[in-house]
Amino acid sequence: MDTTSRTVDGPESLKNTLHQRGLRMTPQRQLVLDAVRDLGHATPEQICAQVQRAAPAVNITTIYRTLDLLEKLGLVRHTHLGHGAPSYSEQEHQHVHLVCHECGTVIETPSDLMNDLAERLSGTSGFELDVTHVALSGRCADCARAGS
Amino acid sequence: MDTTSRTVDGPESLKNTLHQRGLRMTPQRQLVLDAVRDLGHATPEQICAQVQRAAPAVNITTIYRTLDLLEKLGLVRHTHLGHGAPSYSEQEHQHVHLVCHECGTVIETPSDLMNDLAERLSGTSGFELDVTHVALSGRCADCARAGS
DNA sequence: GTCGTTGCAAAACGTTTGCACACCG
DNA sequence: CGGTGTGCAAACGTTTTGCAACGAC
Numbered sequence: 001m002d003t004t005s006r007t008v009d010g011p012e013s014l015k016n017t018l019h020q021r022g023l024r025m026t027p028q029r030q031l032v033l034d035a036v037r038d039l040g041h042a043t044p045e046q047i048c049a050q051v052q053r054a055a056p057a058v059n060i061t062t063i064y065r066t067l068d069l070l071e072k073l074g075l076v077r078h079t080h081l082g083h084g085a086p087s088y089s090e091q092e093h094q095h096v097h098l099v100c101h102e103c104g105t106v107i108e109t110p111s112d113l114m115n116d117l118a119e120r121l122s123g124t125s126g127f128e129l130d131v132t133h134v135a136l137s138g139r140c141a142d143c144a145r146a147g148s
Numbered sequence: 149m150d151t152t153s154r155t156v157d158g159p160e161s162l163k164n165t166l167h168q169r170g171l172r173m174t175p176q177r178q179l180v181l182d183a184v185r186d187l188g189h190a191t192p193e194q195i196c197a198q199v200q201r202a203a204p205a206v207n208i209t210t211i212y213r214t215l216d217l218l219e220k221l222g223l224v225r226h227t228h229l230g231h232g233a234p235s236y237s238e239q240e241h242q243h244v245h246l247v248c249h250e251c252g253t254v255i256e257t258p259s260d261l262m263n264d265l266a267e268r269l270s271g272t273s274g275f276e277l278d279v280t281h282v283a284l285s286g287r288c289a290d291c292a293r294a295g296s
Numbered sequence: 297g298t299c300g301t302t303g304c305a306a307a308a309c310g311t312t313t314g315c316a317c318a319c320c321g
Numbered sequence: 322c323g324g325t326g327t328g329c330a331a332a333c334g335t336t337t338t339g340c341a342a343c344g345a346c
Contacts, residue, residue: 024320024325044310059328064311066326082228085310098275107273117265125255126289127246137281141274172300172345192335207303212336233335 017073028058032066036076041089041106081106081135094132100140102147107140165221176206180214184224189237229254229283242280248288250295255288 014033015025028051035050036042042050048063067088070076078086081099087106095108111131118129139147162181163173176199183198184190190198196211215236218224226234229247244262246255259279266277287295 019321022325026320026326028327057328060310061312061329062327080228080230083234086231098269098273098277100275101278101281107275109269109273109275113265113268113272117261120261121246121257121284121286124261125246125257126292127248127255127257127286128288128292129246129284129286130249133249133285135283136269136277138269138278139276144274144276167346170300174301174345176302205303208335209304209337210302213301 014075017075021073023069027055028062029066029069031055031058032063033070033075036067036070036088037090040093041079041087043085043087045085047088077133079133079135082137096131097135098140099135099137100143101137102139102143105140105142162223165223169221171217175203176210177214177217179203179206180211181218181223184215184218184236185238188241189227189235191233191235193233195236225281227281227283230285244279245283246288247283247285248291249285250287250291253288253290 014030018025018029031051031054032047035047039046039050044060044063044067047067048058048060051058051063067076067078071078071088074091076088077091078088079097080086081097082101087097094111096111096114098107098109099105100107111134114129114131114134118131121127121129162178166173166177179199179202180195183195187194187198192208192211192215195215196206196208199206199211215224215226219226219236223239224236225239226236227245228234229245230249230252235245242259243256244259246257247253248255259282262277262279262282266279269275269277
């Protein structure tokens, strides 16, 4: 009954993944990865704040560099939810983001909803949709009820 | 047989729309609206360059303020095509953007493709998808062929 | 003449870069 | 000890803000 919410990359495996590519394990890298997992999805600045609770000296530059690295390693992913800073989440945390452009709420929805669309797109234009890296905008149920 | 590529808002109607709300017609506002229409879709900086060909003194601050205003008036719309500056286009210019995250190409695709998805979303979560304000990311046909 | 609108300069925001020092392996 | 990784400061691109002057009505 264990759905492995903690994925393949346990505490040791980040080290391994890094070493396989001649990269080095550092406390900062573990902290950033932990922060991304703990926060679900968060901006670099939010991740920085979270990391600094454990290690106040960590600079935001390191957050940016580490997020880029973890993304290249396939451990995290980022999505642009409209304006402002992008949102990082762990790679396995698959979902489509629905952003309400009235109140800004972000709703997560299973990505299977996009499968039909993905097929149709690859059929018509050969475009391979990345179902996991998508932000759709519109109006959430609450705002739809309140508005017009 | 006139499909009114020039929409409801001809040269006079911007003035009317503004006056209806107690706002003022200025050359800058007309120039920005014209630029958006001429460019199809463009960033504020590109729009600024276009406007400055006619009126070099116009400041980019005015571009930003005017784009916000025209958006509130429902005459233009902006889309975030991933990183960097947003892209503005006229409201009627409806399509879905497919952004290749390898080469950055932006493909436009008819928005009808999203109708099924829109229905399913409103069914499951009451979310009203804005079919026109969407950027999907993935890999374009060329990069898919070249890559793996 | 009023008051909305503009231009300019400066600040704010998010991100990147250069460089010397630190520390992983 | 070699070279990767880090912190700091400064630069960068984009957007916003404060304010005095301008100009639409």
